[in-house]
Amino acid sequence: MYVVATPASNGIAARLARAIKADLVIVESKTFPDGETYVRVPQRLNDTVVVVHSLHPPQDSNFLKLLLVLDAVRGAGAREVVAVVPYLAYARQDKRFLEGEPVSVGVVLKSIEAAGASALVAVDIHAPKSLDQWLTIPHANAMPVPELAEYFKGKLQGDAIVLAPDAGALERAKLAASVLGVDYDYIEKRRDRVTGEVQALPKSLDVMDKTVLIVDDIISTGGTIALASKSALENGAREVYAACTHALLVSGALDKIYAAGVSDVVATDTVPSPVSKVSAVRSVIRALKEIGFIE
DSSP: OEEEEOTTSTTHHHHHHHHHTOEEEEOEEEEOTTSOEEEEOOSOOOSEEEEEOOOOSSHHHHHHHHHHHHHHHHHTTOSEEEEEESSOTTTTOOSOSSTTOOOHHHHHHHHHHHTTOSEEEEESOSOTHHHHHHOOSOEEEEOOHHHHHHHTTTTSOSSEEEEESSGGGHHHHHHHHHHHTOEEEEEEEEEOTTTOOEEEEESSOOOTTOEEEEEEEEESSOHHHHHHHHHHHHTTOSEEEEEEEEEOOOTTHHHHHHHTTEEEEEEETTSOOTTEEEOSHHHHHHHHHHTTSOO
């Protein structure tokens, strides 16, 4: 088996190759003077190939590069090609919210399959049902939440609680809480009828004198985390931490989060960021086993 590393694999390819004892192949890549992308696989690949390529910003150019690499490894003789996409761009655009819109995640997934992927592993995709809806090839959604939770073992002082940003993400909080052996809940936004102030607090549990860990799939602008942290601390929480799989961190998100009182923010390496301290490799290996590409 070969693991193919692209410029957007963020070190995950090398770590994966070492863990599963596969040969690592590094893709050659450049941009022509007219702006077009060039990629090349520097050797023959007469075996199963795992291509690791994240679709973090710049999403559009990274998306095109993935399609080109998938075609290139097929041309280099690969028998089967597993696309491992640590961050799948456009995953939140999973329906037609307004008439005339595309279902963007469907376009992305169908293109990956058409370009030559025999199977696909995404990491903590926003709506996992999209994989079932748009792919005909084997697929799996890798969940690095246990690894994120393990990072906080021994760091959460006193009574602790894990919170999901909404009811739809409750399973993620449940998984983290099971690793840490603590309670979990989801955040509900509440508006004070007198002052109009909006707070984001647990649906059922109390945060008084507790350490709070907020777990999400993506931190983009940081608004939800900041509001939840501010509300928790105002209601007696001892300390607030935040963890996510994909740290996009746009529009000054980190400053916003820390200004709201969050003690530490931790993410995986699916997107390069200052807080990407946990590797998603173990979750990718579990997913590859799930679809039968490694034992």
